[in-house]
Amino acid sequence: MTNFLKKLFSKSQESSTPVFHVDKQDISRESSTALYEKAKNYFPGGVNSPVRAFKSVYGTPLFIEKGDGCYLWDADGNQFIDFCCSWGPLILGHNHPKIREKVTEVMQNGMSFGAPTALENELAELILKNNSYLEKIRFVSSGTEAVMSAIRLARGYTKRDKILKFEGCYHGHVDALLVKAGSGLVTFGETSSAGIPKSFADETIVVPLNDMKAVKEAFKQFKNQLAAVIIEGVPANNGLLIQDQSFVEFLRDICTKNKTLLIFDEVISGFRIGFEGAAGYYQVKPDIVTYGKIIGGGLPVGAYGASAEIMGNISPEGPVYQAGTLSGNPVAMAAGIAQLSELAKPGFYKELNAKAAEFVESIQRYADTHNYTFKVFRVGSIFWFAFTDQTIQTAEAIDPASMDKFKIMHRELLNRGVYLGPSGYEVGFVSAAHSKIDLEKAKRAIFECLDIVFKK
Ligand SMILES: *Cc1c(COP(=O)(O)O)cnc(C)c1O
Numbered sequence: 001m002t003n004f005l006k007k008l009f010s011k012s013q014e015s016s017t018p019v020f021h022v023d024k025q026d027i028s029r030e031s032s033t034a035l036y037e038k039a040k041n042y043f044p045g046g047v048n049s050p051v052r053a054f055k056s057v058y059g060t061p062l063f064i065e066k067g068d069g070c071y072l073w074d075a076d077g078n079q080f081i082d083f084c085c086s087w088g089p090l091i092l093g094h095n096h097p098k099i100r101e102k103v104t105e106v107m108q109n110g111m112s113f114g115a116p117t118a119l120e121n122e123l124a125e126l127i128l129k130n131n132s133y134l135e136k137i138r139f140v141s142s143g144t145e146a147v148m149s150a151i152r153l154a155r156g157y158t159k160r161d162k163i164l165k166f167e168g169c170y171h172g173h174v175d176a177l178l179v180k181a182g183s184g185l186v187t188f189g190e191t192s193s194a195g196i197p198k199s200f201a202d203e204t205i206v207v208p209l210n211d212m213k214a215v216k217e218a219f220k221q222f223k224n225q226l227a228a229v230i231i232e233g234v235p236a237n238n239g240l241l242i243q244d245q246s247f248v249e250f251l252r253d254i255c256t257k258n259k260t261l262l263i264f265d266e267v268i269s270g271f272r273i274g275f276e277g278a279a280g281y282y283q284v285k286p287d288i289v290t291y292g293k294i295i296g297g298g299l300p301v302g303a304y305g306a307s308a309e310i311m312g313n314i315s316p317e318g319p320v321y322q323a324g325t326l327s328g329n330p331v332a333m334a335a336g337i338a339q340l341s342e343l344a345k346p347g348f349y350k351e352l353n354a355k356a357a358e359f360v361e362s363i364q365r366y367a368d369t370h371n372y373t374f375k376v377f378r379v380g381s382i383f384w385f386a387f388t389d390q391t392i393q394t395a396e397a398i399d400p401a402s403m404d405k406f407k408i409m410h411r412e413l414l415n416r417g418v419y420l421g422p423s424g425y426e427v428g429f430v431s432a433a434h435s436k437i438d439l440e441k442a443k444r445a446i447f448e449c450l451d452i453v454f455k456k
Contacts, residue, residue, distance in 0.1 A: 024412070024415040024416060025415070026059070026411070026415060027076070027078050027414055027415055028076045028078065029059060029060055029062065029074075029076060030076055031063070031074075031075035031076045032060060032061065032062045032063045032074055032075050032076055033060045035063040035075055036060045036061055036063065046061075047061065051421070051422065051423055051426070052422070054422045055422075056403065056407070056422065056423045056424070057406075057407050057410040057411065057422045057423065058407060058410070058411040059411065059414075061422070062074040062075070062076075062078070062414075062419075063075040067082065067090075067093075067094025067095055068093075068094050068095050069093045069094060069095075069433040070082055070093050070094070070431055070433040070434040070435070070438050071094070072094070072419055078414075078417070079417060080414070080417050080418060080419035081417060081418050081419065081434070081438050081441065081442045082094070082419045083418065083419060083420050083421075083428035083429060083430070083442070084419055084420060084421040084426075084428065084429070085429040085431050086298060087293070087421065087426075088268050088272065088293040088294065088429055089293040089294050089296060089297070089298050090298055090429075090431055091271070091272060091294050091339070091343065091352075091381070091429070091431055091432060092297075092339060092342055092431060092432050092433060093431045093432060093433020093434070094433070096297075096338075096339070096342075096433070098338045098339075098341075098342060099297045099298065099335050099338040099339055101338075102334045102335065102337065102338035103299070103331055103334045103335050103338070105334070106119065106330050106331055106333075106334035107331055107334075109330070110330070111329065111330065111331050112325075112326055112329040112330065112331070113329075113330070114325060116328075117328070117330050117333070119328075119330050119333035119334060119337065120139065120328040120333055122333070122337055123139070123333050123336045123337050123340070124137050124139075126337060126340050126341065126344060127295075127303075127305075127340065128305075130275050130276070130344050131275065131276050131280075131305075132276065132280075133276060133279045133280070133285050133286065133289065134289060134305035134306065134307075135305075135306070135307050135308040135311070136305060136306065136307070136308050136311035136312075137303050137304070137305035137311075138303065138304055138305070138311070138314060138322065138327075139301060139302070139303050139324075139327050139328040139333075140301075140302040140303060140304070140322075140324050140327050141300045141301065141302060141324055141326055141327060141332070142172070142292060142300055142302045143172050143265075143267035143290065143291075143292025143293060143302045144171075144172030144173050144174055144292075144302070145172075145302050145324070146172075146267065146290040146291060146292055146302035146303055146304045147171045147172050147174050147177065147230070147263075147265055147267070147290050147304075148172070148174045148176075149304050149314075149322045150228075150230075150263050150265075150288045150290050150304045151163060151174065151176055151177070151227075151228065151230070151263075152320055152321075152322065153288060153304070153306070153310065153311075153313060153314060153320050153322075154227045154228035154261045154263060154287075154288060155227045155228075156313050156318070156319060156320035157227075157261065157310055157313050157320070158227040158228070158259065158260070158261060160224070160225055160226060160227040160260075161203050161225065161227060162203050162204070162205060162222055162225045162226050162227060163176055163177070163203060163204050163205070163226070163227060163228050163229075163230060164204075164205045164206075164207065164215070164218055164222075164226055164228070164229045164230070164260075165177055165179065165189075165204055165205070165206055165207075165229075165230050165231075166206070166207060166208065166209045166231055166232075166235070167180065167181040167206050167207065167208050167209065167394070167395045167396070168208075168209055168235055168237075168238040168239070168241055168394060168395025168396075169209070169230070169231060169232045169235050169237065169238070169265070170232070170237035170238065171230060171232070171265050171267075172267070172292075173193075175196050175200050176200055176201075176203060176204050177204065177230070178191060178192050178193045178196055179191055179192060179196075179201045179204040179206060180192040180206060181206040181207070181208070182206070186205065186207055186214055186217045186218045186221060187205070187206055187207075188201065188202050188204070188205065188206075189201045189202075189204040189205065189206045205218050205222060205226070208394050208395070208396060209231075209235060209241055209243060209247075209393060209394045209395065210241075210243050210244060210247050210393040210394055211394070212247065212250050215229075215250070215251065215254060216254070219254055219258055219260075223258075224258070226258065226260040227260065227261065228260060228261040228262070228263050228287075228288070229251055229254075229255055229260055229261075229262050229263065230263040230265055231243075231248075231251065231262075231263070231264065231265065232264075232265045232266075232267075232268065232269065232278075233264040233265065233266045233269040233270070233277055233278020233279065233281070233282070233286075234268070234269040234273060234278045234281070234379050234382070236268045236269065236379075236382055236384075236427045237268070237425075237426075237427075238395050238398070238425050239377070239384050239386060239392060239395075239398050239425055239427070240377040240378070240379065240382060240383070240384035240427050241392060241393050241394060241395065242377060242379055242393065243393065244393070245282060248282045248284050249282075249284060251284075252284045252285070252286075255287070261287040261288055261310075262286045262287050262288075263286060263287065263288045263289070263290065264277070264278055264279055264286035264288075264289050264290070265290045266278055266279070266289050266290060266291055267290055267291060267292035267293055267302070268293060268382070268427075269281075269379075269382075270289070270290075270291040270292075270293070270294065270295065271291070271294040271295060271340065271343055272293075272294055272380055272381065272382060272429075273349075273353075273379050273380030273381075273382065274349050274380065275343055275344060275349065277289070277291075281379070281380075287306060287307070287310060288304060288305070288306045288310065289304065289305050289306070290302070290303070290304045291303040291304070291305075294339065294340075294343075295336050295340070296332055296335055296336050296339075297335030297336050297337075297338055297339030297340075298335055298339075299331060299332040299335040299336070300332060301332045301333075301335070301336050342432075348432070349380070351432075352380070352381050352430065352431075352432055353380045353381055355381075355430060355434070355436070355439065356378060356380065356381040356382075356383065356430040357378065358439075359383075359430060359434075359439045359442075359443065360376045360378045360383050362443060363376050363443060363446055363447075364376050366443075366446075366447050366450065367450060370450070370451075370454070372450055372453075372454045373387060373388060373389050373454075374386070374387055374388075374450060374454075375388055375389065375390075375391075375392075377392070381429055381430040381431070382427050382428070382429060383427060383428050383429075383430070384427045384428070385406065385409065385420075385424070385428070386398070386402065386424075387399075387402035387405040387406065387424075387453075388402060398425070402424070403424040403425075405424075405453050406423075406424030407424070408449075408452065408453050409449050409450070409453050410422065410424075412448070412449040412452050412453075413445060413446070413449050416445035416448060416449065417441075417445065418442050418445045418446065
């Protein structure tokens with residue numbers, strides 16, 4: 001027995017306080033820390049995307065060296081079961097052989113031509129054949145680009161300027177949508193980033209999620225001015241805020257009545273909760289859909305799609321301009337084709353979603369048995385750990401103080417070989433590469449961490 005354990009043990013006997021679970025030694029981060037120090041000389045905050053900087057969890061960011069299946073290895077040789085999955089794209093896990101082979105094969109013929117290729121047709125056909133909500137699509141290179149273009153299309157089509165968005169939905173770093181709610185029920189947005197003119201934010205109206213009254217009020221106040229209502233099909237960027245079926249149907253209805261377009265931002269939910277994403281899940285037809293993440297199989301691809309009539313407004317067919325040097329490049333298309341071909345196989349989602357459900361349910365059972373104030377929200381293979389006993393459907397319902405518990409959970413999970421995104425507002429993903437044995441291992445670590453968080 002180490003001195004530390006002896007001390008703890010004897011102390012607990014003396015004072016008859018319970019023996020607390022002894023936290024595992026923190027994992028070594030020597031190499032990651034050195035790389036991070038170096039990176040800080042090159043990049044603002046040492047990173048190329050802010051959430052990677054581990055600002056809301058303990059320690060310095062882990063630098064990743066390798067991924068395979070559901071596993072990640074960092075620069076110090078630590079191995080993790082990964083539930084971040086590159087923030088969603090890797091629904092088949094890391095380094096899937098079919099994707100790697102297809103990409104390498106296509107690369108033999110060159111990487112970009114700035115001219116059409118058959119591969120674009122192939123990916124488009126694969127998507128449109130298996131999706132009853134879209135007739136035409138345009139490929140871009142990121143989710144942000146897809147949303148930005150969809151907004152321009154909605155404005156061009158309706159000849160209106162204002163956009164309605166929901167507090168707690170993230171749509172990439174588009175100027176018009178980096179906007180948060182002000183203080184009233186229906187408010188002009190306030191910018192949530194420096195560098196966005198106030199006049200831009202004035203074109204964006206922000207209301208709470210799952211709130212029909214607020215949406216009705218906005219339509220009344222801005223009659224004939226709303227070009228589009230944009231919502232994440234399943235809001236999954238600020239916790240997992242699952243909306244009522246009736247609310248989604250209500251949005252469809254009020255948009256139709258007011259000739260406002262309904263945009264589903266399916267950058268996370270698309271090809272995740274089913275091949276047809278949230279549209280298929282709710283069986284509600286949006287006017288425009290945006291994709292990213294999974295569609296590129298780990299390479300940078302985004303897309304937006306709609307009816308042939310609406311898409312006919314995009315240049316060169318119509319007056320709404322949108323272009324891209326590397327849009328639809330063969331390498332990215334190859335990755336998308338390889339990944340989506342697997343997803344289109346019968347039974348893929350049924351199996352994945354059942355596996356995720358079983359995983360989440362047994363964690364919930366453990367928490368309930370021990371009376372822990374802890375809920376796991378889930379749709380398909382997306383899950384969110386929340387330290388609450390409430391049903392959470394709006395951004396406002398999330399208690400910021402509960403994030404202290406997530407911080408401990410995150411550190412202790414890393415110490416036990418489980419990698420979650422470094423923020424309690426982020427969701428996790430189960431991939432097809434997580435075997436039942438991997439999930440059993442992860443569960444055991446999660447149980448131990450819950451005990452520590454709640455100081456059993
Ligand atoms: C990730 C995300 C985006 C932005 O996509 P990027 O590829 O990071 O630009 C937009 N909308 C939603 C719903 C997202 O989850």
